Amino acid sequence: MPGNSGTGAVTRSTLRQQIADALRDEVLAGRLQPGQECTVKEIAEQYGVSATPVREALVDLSAQGLLEADQHRGFRVREYSLDDLRAMIEARGLVTDGMFRLVAEGPKAFRRPDDPHIRTVLAGVRRRGEEAQRAAAAGDLTVLIGYDLRFWRELAALFGNPYLSDFLHRLRVQSWVCAVQHLRRRADLRGELWSGHTGLVDALAAGDAAAARAIVAAYNADSLALVERLAAGA
Known part of the structure; x- marks a missing residue:
């Protein structure tokens, strides 16, 4: 039903932002180090969620310049000079x-x-x-x-x-x-x-x-x- 679809979209969007915020905090806290790799599967298992909002969160963080995407190995924390x-x-x-x-x-x-x-x-x-x-x-x-x-x-x-x-x-x-x-x-x-x-x-x-x-x-x-x-x- 349309109502349920809308609620699902909002929930996924909220979860996506929560995961992105949590991973950003992990980077700022130094628990995710520059150059460290992370995959959708690993993050999804860590937070107990499905792959879709995790993938979207990682893409968002890549767009913000915190992560770099690697087609074959997932994502890694960007190294700045x-x-x-x-x-x-x-x-x-x-x-x-x-x-x-x-x-x-x-x-x-x-x-x-x-x-x-x-x-x-x-x-x-x-x-x-x-x-x-x-x-x-x-x-x-x-x-x-x-x-x-x-x-x-x-x-x-x-x-x-x-x-x-x-x-x-x-x-x-x-x-x-x-x-x-x-x-x-x-x-x-x-x-x-x-x-x-x-x-x-x-x-x-x-x-x-x-x-x-x-x-x-x-x-x-x-x-x-x-x-x-x-x-x-x-």
Whole structure:
């Protein structure tokens, strides 16, 4: 019956997204290493589901740049180089510069940050930032990544362009995937990870695009320098 067919489609779509999210988290947690292979059969057995939503989830992750498809061996976690990370960070900077230019053009371009609703949303973003900062101070990389991704996704959504928000989110996921293989080599990351989230929110709430750019530029430079040191064995 049509009703049952629709319910089945929704359920499969939801399962597909859940599997994709779970596998992405496995990569970000370092439990799936760069170059590691995974097959539809293995993942389906691991999660106790049919092959179809697993295959669709793996294809989705390949499209997002987290996996690479191999016609004969299934999929493997994509291996990124330091040059890839440098390019990602450069791209992130170009996107955020464009966002912050809207702030400099005036309140209307930034979806009226003086509006009570926008202030409420900004407060929520700031809370995500506070959680991210606590995780960074504790050196808890897994918790930091989760809150950091939510922080940037919600912050980008304030600018009213879903394509920009999705593109920045994809870049941030990919750059984390690239960085974690190096960051997890250090047992104690306390004091090493960026914790400027609330300062960035405050700068944007005040309409200070120059300060926001400076915060992000310093963040990008420091993050890249840390990964480069770790990659060099320092």
